[in-house]
Amino acid sequence: MAEKSNTVARRGAQVHRVSQRNRLSSWLRHHLSVALTSLQRILRTPLASFMTLAVLAIALALPSFMWTVVHNVQQFAAGWDTHPRISLYLHQQVSDERAEQMSLELMLHPGLSGVELIDRDKGLQDFARYSEFANLISLFERNPLPAVILVLPTDHTLLALQGLQQELSVLPEVQEAQLDLEWLQRLGAYLNVLERFTWVVSGLLALAVLLIVGNTLRMTLESRRDEIIVTKLVGATDAWVRRPFLYTGFWLGLCGAILASVLVFLAMEMIRAPVDRLAQLYMSSFSLQGLGAQGLTTLIAIGVALGWLGAFVSTGRHLREIEPS
Amino acid sequence: MAEIRFTNVGKRYAEGHDALIGVDFTLESGEMAFLTGHSGAGKSTLLKLIMLMERPSRGQVWVGDQELNVLPRHQIAWHRRRIGVVFQNHQLLFDRSVFDNVALPLQIAGYDPQDAARRVRAALDKVGLLMREKQNPITLSSGEQQRVGIARAIVHKPKLLLADEPTGNLDPQLSEDVMRLFEQFNRIGTTVLIASHDLSLINRMQRRTLVLRGGRLVSGG
Numbered sequence: 001m002a003e004k005s006n007t008v009a010r011r012g013a014q015v016h017r018v019s020q021r022n023r024l025s026s027w028l029r030h031h032l033s034v035a036l037t038s039l040q041r042i043l044r045t046p047l048a049s050f051m052t053l054a055v056l057a058i059a060l061a062l063p064s065f066m067w068t069v070v071h072n073v074q075q076f077a078a079g080w081d082t083h084p085r086i087s088l089y090l091h092q093q094v095s096d097e098r099a100e101q102m103s104l105e106l107m108l109h110p111g112l113s114g115v116e117l118i119d120r121d122k123g124l125q126d127f128a129r130y131s132e133f134a135n136l137i138s139l140f141e142r143n144p145l146p147a148v149i150l151v152l153p154t155d156h157t158l159l160a161l162q163g164l165q166q167e168l169s170v171l172p173e174v175q176e177a178q179l180d181l182e183w184l185q186r187l188g189a190y191l192n193v194l195e196r197f198t199w200v201v202s203g204l205l206a207l208a209v210l211l212i213v214g215n216t217l218r219m220t221l222e223s224r225r226d227e228i229i230v231t232k233l234v235g236a237t238d239a240w241v242r243r244p245f246l247y248t249g250f251w252l253g254l255c256g257a258i259l260a261s262v263l264v265f266l267a268m269e270m271i272r273a274p275v276d277r278l279a280q281l282y283m284s285s286f287s288l289q290g291l292g293a294q295g296l297t298t299l300i301a302i303g304v305a306l307g308w309l310g311a312f313v314s315t316g317r318h319l320r321e322i323e324p325s
Numbered sequence: 326m327a328e329i330r331f332t333n334v335g336k337r338y339a340e341g342h343d344a345l346i347g348v349d350f351t352l353e354s355g356e357m358a359f360l361t362g363h364s365g366a367g368k369s370t371l372l373k374l375i376m377l378m379e380r381p382s383r384g385q386v387w388v389g390d391q392e393l394n395v396l397p398r399h400q401i402a403w404h405r406r407r408i409g410v411v412f413q414n415h416q417l418l419f420d421r422s423v424f425d426n427v428a429l430p431l432q433i434a435g436y437d438p439q440d441a442a443r444r445v446r447a448a449l450d451k452v453g454l455l456m457r458e459k460q461n462p463i464t465l466s467s468g469e470q471q472r473v474g475i476a477r478a479i480v481h482k483p484k485l486l487l488a489d490e491p492t493g494n495l496d497p498q499l500s501e502d503v504m505r506l507f508e509q510f511n512r513i514g515t516t517v518l519i520a521s522h523d524l525s526l527i528n529r530m531q532r533r534t535l536v537l538r539g540g541r542l543v544s545g546g
């Protein structure tokens with residue numbers, strides 16, 4: 001027996017051994033050739049591939065567009081030179097003369113850049129002009145509105161504003177000092193809602209991308225069933241069989257993301273003119289930002305990752321089911 | 326050393342049909358044997374157990390020094406690379422050339438492309454199809470397709486060669502040629518097991534013959 005196997009070895013009909021270095025280079029070679037062939041396969045059916053890519057591009061473009069908008073609004077809000085005001089509501093018994101006197105005193109305050117007195121008569125006029133309850137005023141015997149002094153602080157940091165508000169509220173004539181930050185806070189809240197909404201939409205569309213890639217690959221897998229069986233019969237591992245599909249997912253993700261960035265560019269161009277006009281109305285130097293290098297990189301990275309992941313998930317289970325029998 | 330060893334192997338399919346019952350035999354390394362019996366006697370099932378396309382319901386199958394029952398799923402591919410198989414229905418891919426079909430096991434095993442090309446041409450030369458390497462196998466006759474399948478089975482010089490009805494579609498002269506080819510491989514040390522129901526051919530070859538009847542090994546074991 002031993003003699004027999006020696007003969008076998010001498011005659012060379014033994015299993016061919018592939019060395020470690022050869023194995024690495026053949027692994028790389030296989031990756032390269034599989035990457036190219038899977039791209040060629042996508043290009044070989046241009047219409048079907050384009051349909052898939054268009055759907056992927058739209059699913060990727062929508063969240064990218066929304067993120068670009070959120071980013072722009074954030075820039076806009078940050079760049080907005082806000083003039084926070086503090087409204088000082090004076091006690092009813094403070095006379096008009098004293099109110100006038102006080103507003104002049106406040107002008108000398110180092111922390112204030114502007115002071116405006118709205119005396120009770122002017123307050124009544126404004127109220128009558130802007131409020132639908134104007135005729136209610138006539139029911140009162142005397143003007144029920146307090147005098148108001150609006151002051152513009154020089155230091156816009158929240159801490160300084162709150163300190164100033166504290167300082168002014170304890171003045172004997174002042175009934176209430178109201179810091180007018182509301183609209184900024186409201187804008188911040190709107191931004192939070194918009195951002196959260198964008199996250200949700202992004203999550204849902206990422207899921208859609210996974211499903212689209214997964215489904216496309218499941219169909220490809222089914223159409224190449226014979227090939228998979230034959231390769232498995234001659235000793236292909238699951239990883240070897242799976243590789244071309246993972247590369248297909250990669251290419252779909254990459255091409256989808258590139259197409260999506262074009263869509264985002266077009267969309268931004270479409271809203272540029274009206275946004276510029278709006279900015280002009282506000283005398284703002286704001287100008288619309290596109291995806292940018294960072295946005296583009298993120299979009300492509302996410303597209304590729306989702307394409308690969310979709311392929312990974314969908315092929316894992318189906319490849320196990322395709323077995324020679 | 327035994328190349329293939331079956332000990333009390335049974336295979337019952339899910340629907341309750343017994344394909345193999347208590348099969349015991351040993352095929353020594355370097356041996357060449359035939360496996361025969363009527364269709365449905367269990368020839369294909371026996372080959373599938375060796376290929377791990379099926380697992381036995383009972384008993385043990387050994388190939389070389391490996392007991393297949395304990396071979397995990399992820400090792401199956403490596404097990405199959407040690408075996409060359411000629412399939413009854415050829416199992417060729419019609420989306421690529423004859424050359425690429427034969428090269429497939431080498432690509433999978435990661436051979437250097439130049440080395441692989443040399444081996445593919447040598448294998449095609451052996452089966453007399455070197456001139457057809459660039460053609461698509463669909464343009465070949467059934468006999469030629471069978472020989473492409475043989476070239477693919479031997480291109481990586483396996484220690485064990487299995488063939489399922491390799492002469493099923495061939496005329497007597499071609500069948501004879503194919504058998505001579507198998508004998509040649511056997512002479513350089515390859516263990517060969519051929520499932521066939523071509524009794525006259527088997528008789529002419531005068532080799533050990535395993536006979537299956539209703540899933541039982543009735544002779545040659």
